[in-house]
Amino acid sequence: MHVNDQPQTANFIAEDNGLNVFYRNWKSSSTPKAIVVIAHGFNSHSGYFQWTAQQLTAQNFEVYAIDFPGRGNSDGERYYIADYDAFVADLDKLVDIAQTAYPTLPTFLLGHSAGGVLSAIYTLSYQQKLNGFICESFAFQVPAPDFAVAVLKGLSHIFPHAHVLKLKNEDFSRNQSVVDFMNNDPLIAHEVQPTKTVEQLALADERLKAEMPTIKLPLLIVHGTQDKATKPSGSQYFYDNASSEDKTIKFYEGHYHDLLNDLDKEIVMNDILDWLNNRSK
Template sequence: METPEVSSGSVPRDSTHFTNADGHKIYYRRWVPQHAPRAVLFLCHGVAEHIERYNPLASTLADKGILVVGNDHVGHGKSEGIRVDCRNFREYVRDLLQLVHMVKDEQPNIQSDIPHFLFGHSMGGGVAILAALDSPGLFSGVLLSAPIVIINPEQATSFKICLVRATALLFPQLHVGSLNFDHLSRDPEQVKAYINDPLVYTRGMKARWSLCALNALQEIEERLRDITWPYLLMHGSDDQLVLKEGSEMLHEKSQSEDKTLKIYPDYRHEILNEPKEYSDVVVNDIVSWLEERIS
């Protein structure tokens, strides 16, 4: 049985953090516009990565007058906790909503009537879906990038699921799956940057985390018809890590009146980190969608 990797947080003095319900220090940062914000957007990153990887998007949005806030999930990046582990997927949802309410309470200079949006990528997309479902009316819209919605039947056979359940109970920190990094992006420099980033966890998925994710996916799939909030749903057609069919199912079953699905031909999993001429298309779509709902 391997020894869990535990981070002390190692948060620099001038960084910002809050303490979650389990007593862990959770790192977060803000991208603040020069003038009074026209809107607020909360960022929710994917598994094994961290919030600083969204600096290009966040900086662009801040330049458009949007206050952007995002945290490293517990056990990720500069936040405390056993690396990429949880007892329940809803720990991520709980911490996100704590941050949202904290920022709303701490920003008396922000007009209370400006819209608040939520952006989630991959695992963070699943977190965003559950957070928005749990708090109807809290967000004016949700943006989802390759969100986890359904289980890949080729990777999660009945036998493998049973094995993960047993392993999660006996050896929760055991790695039961690995990531093909080339599936992240068509840009080799982006793939290299991901692998060499010291804040990215590259050792694979653990048994207990995998079981928590499976349980969350079951809940998400059962609640798709409860989705009524406006959303922009984005997915690459060549995503080998998270099935685009999940996004298509969400779009079909959701009851939202304001809903948009964009499938980007030949894009891989990290649509924001494809070669620049392609990722710029995604950023422009995000900006346009937000602008239409802010003005």
């Protein structure tokens, strides 16, 4: 796995607080027919979508991917989410940048894991800006007992910066070279989520549970059956409760958490490309 093997530009969004939020832009191979904006999850950053971007740009999609604050090459306290709405606002700024560059093109959002949760929250307020949403390995109601989440939400007010939730890189992919890369990636080294971050994800889940039926845009929901970092049942819940008339769910037998960096990633990518191409005509 390599994170710098595809032509791209690296840019920053300047926030009002003086912090810089990093994003990548991969150019379409020819005249672009649509935009794909990517939101990463935990133990990740925009660089993990190099191969994905290569597949998309080869079929004339213009690709943008954010590094959320405190992650990847962005400024901010490492792995800390004080307010999920601020992250959603950063995602909206990137969508605006893409749509300003290509005002006539359809726009699709791809969110992975916790990035899928933030992307789903984004659709609650901004679905009129989107032509579709691809939700990969949805981190909805993460696999922690309810009492543990309740305790962490309480601790977030007392010890908001205490690091409490660590995901195993080995659970992301069956491809050992990907796991080795993650284990040696300085941008995710020692990544453990603070209590405040866990609280914000839980609060986002609660909002989604209440408002999910308001989501009506085209949906593609994908999840691996052997995902140990998030629950496939969360993706099924999303599919069952979204009001979209155009919605598709696909489960990949034996696949791990990071479908687009796992073995047989080509199967998943082909399904995504077929779905995008059918909605970009």
